[in-house]
Amino acid sequence: MGYFAPPLARLIDAFEKLPGIGHKTAQRLAFHVLNASKEEAQNFAEALVEAKEKIHYCSVCQNLTDAEVCEICSSTKRDRTVICVVESVRDLLAMERTHEYRGMYHVLHGALSPLDGIGPDDLKIKELLYRLSKEPVEELIMATNSNVEGEATAMYLCKLVQPFNIKVTKIAHGIPVGGDLEYADEMTLAMALEGRREM
Amino acid sequence: MGYFAPPLARLIDAFEKLPGIGHKTAQRLAFHVLNASKEEAQNFAEALVEAKEKIHYCSVCQNLTDAEVCEICSSTKRDRTVICVVESVRDLLAMERTHEYRGMYHVLHGALSPLDGIGPDDLKIKELLYRLSKEPVEELIMATNSNVEGEATAMYLCKLVQPFNIKVTKIAHGIPVGGDLEYADEMTLAMALEGRREM
Numbered sequence: 001m002g003y004f005a006p007p008l009a010r011l012i013d014a015f016e017k018l019p020g021i022g023h024k025t026a027q028r029l030a031f032h033v034l035n036a037s038k039e040e041a042q043n044f045a046e047a048l049v050e051a052k053e054k055i056h057y058c059s060v061c062q063n064l065t066d067a068e069v070c071e072i073c074s075s076t077k078r079d080r081t082v083i084c085v086v087e088s089v090r091d092l093l094a095m096e097r098t099h100e101y102r103g104m105y106h107v108l109h110g111a112l113s114p115l116d117g118i119g120p121d122d123l124k125i126k127e128l129l130y131r132l133s134k135e136p137v138e139e140l141i142m143a144t145n146s147n148v149e150g151e152a153t154a155m156y157l158c159k160l161v162q163p164f165n166i167k168v169t170k171i172a173h174g175i176p177v178g179g180d181l182e183y184a185d186e187m188t189l190a191m192a193l194e195g196r197r198e199m
Numbered sequence: 200m201g202y203f204a205p206p207l208a209r210l211i212d213a214f215e216k217l218p219g220i221g222h223k224t225a226q227r228l229a230f231h232v233l234n235a236s237k238e239e240a241q242n243f244a245e246a247l248v249e250a251k252e253k254i255h256y257c258s259v260c261q262n263l264t265d266a267e268v269c270e271i272c273s274s275t276k277r278d279r280t281v282i283c284v285v286e287s288v289r290d291l292l293a294m295e296r297t298h299e300y301r302g303m304y305h306v307l308h309g310a311l312s313p314l315d316g317i318g319p320d321d322l323k324i325k326e327l328l329y330r331l332s333k334e335p336v337e338e339l340i341m342a343t344n345s346n347v348e349g350e351a352t353a354m355y356l357c358k359l360v361q362p363f364n365i366k367v368t369k370i371a372h373g374i375p376v377g378g379d380l381e382y383a384d385e386m387t388l389a390m391a392l393e394g395r396r397e398m
Contacts, residue, residue, distance in 0.1 A: 005266070006265060007254055008263060011247060014247070018228050025219070031288065033250065041251035043213060047213040048243050049244045055207050055233055064204065066207070067204070
């Protein structure tokens with residue numbers, strides 16, 4: 001059998017387009033679908049279409065939502081004077097998982113990366129500036145990733161919002177909790193040293 | 200954000216039901232779908248439904264096909280006197296990949312496993328016996344997996360087909376090609392020794 005029956009090949013192809021799914025895994029997933037009930041496949045198909053149709057960006061913070069404004073932005077229990085700027089919705093979720101942060105968010109949907117052709121206009125920066133001009137924001141916390149693109153984006157934003165006279169902070173770098181000094185890279189260790197605090 | 204918007208949660212759930220996909224990977228895949236074009240999501244959904252609707256078992260060998268009889272069974276270039284018995288379609292594909300085997304197949308869709316409640320009636324054994332009674336089969340090659348269930352199934356079938364007076368063979372066990380003796384387990388090594396051949 002040099003090929004799969006066309007409907008099966010099409011399904012395998014569809015799975016293979018997903019990130020981190022190779023040809024063999026795609027086959028395994030497709031076989032799983034064929035073994036599952038018809039309702040399950042139907043339900044999966046509907047979930048795909050429904051999610052794609054109904055989920056869009058929150059008009060305020062650019063988080064994913066099926067409403068006009070996301071749950072966080074419409075919450076009354078959140079501190080509206082602080083905005084945490086993150087690169088992606090996944091970063092937002094990671095912050096939420098700490099249960100420590102009760103402010104608002106702003107999702108940039110990327111980071112500045114001239115090499116990849118991603119400039120300020122490709123990020124949700126205009127939307128952030130609009131919020132700063134309308135909302136009673138007192139602090140902007142930069143929680144972009146700790147790589148060249150993330151740092152550059154934080155830097156750029158920091159300069160850009162200077163006219164608003166808002167406090168701009170950056171989350172701390174250092175040794176991960178439970179991490180071993182011995183295995184930390186030099187940069188992290190240097191950052192941890194630089195950011196030392198009195199006990 | 201304690202939860203995802205319902206359509207997104209539903210999609211994540213659907214992905215999570217797939218084998219080997221945990222909650223985090225399911226999120227990643229769902230986000231990928233949201234970032235992809237609407238056509239792509241639509242295409243994926245259709246592929247799911249179409250595959251589930253059109254793909255079924257070949258009426259002869261129980262391979263997956265969208266036709267009445269699969270490509271292998273309808274081929275005129277295949278040796279119809281040999282049937283290779285495999286547990287799953289994936290095993291069949293593995294055999295095909297060798298490009299060495301030009302006979303027919305029979306897919307059992309499982310192996311005998313009393314502990315899991317899988318008996319002879321749950322496998323495609325009746326279909327195999329029917330073929331043996333109708334087709335000019337001269338040899339039955341047992342290519343079930345090399346574990347307790349696979350071996351038991353091969354044994355069981357071997358006894359069951361005795362009345363047909365057909366040659367029943369079993370694929371060889373031994374050291375994998377490129378494999379190191381040092382790292383082979385005792386059973387494999389013993390099998391390899393037992394199955395030694397003159398050079």
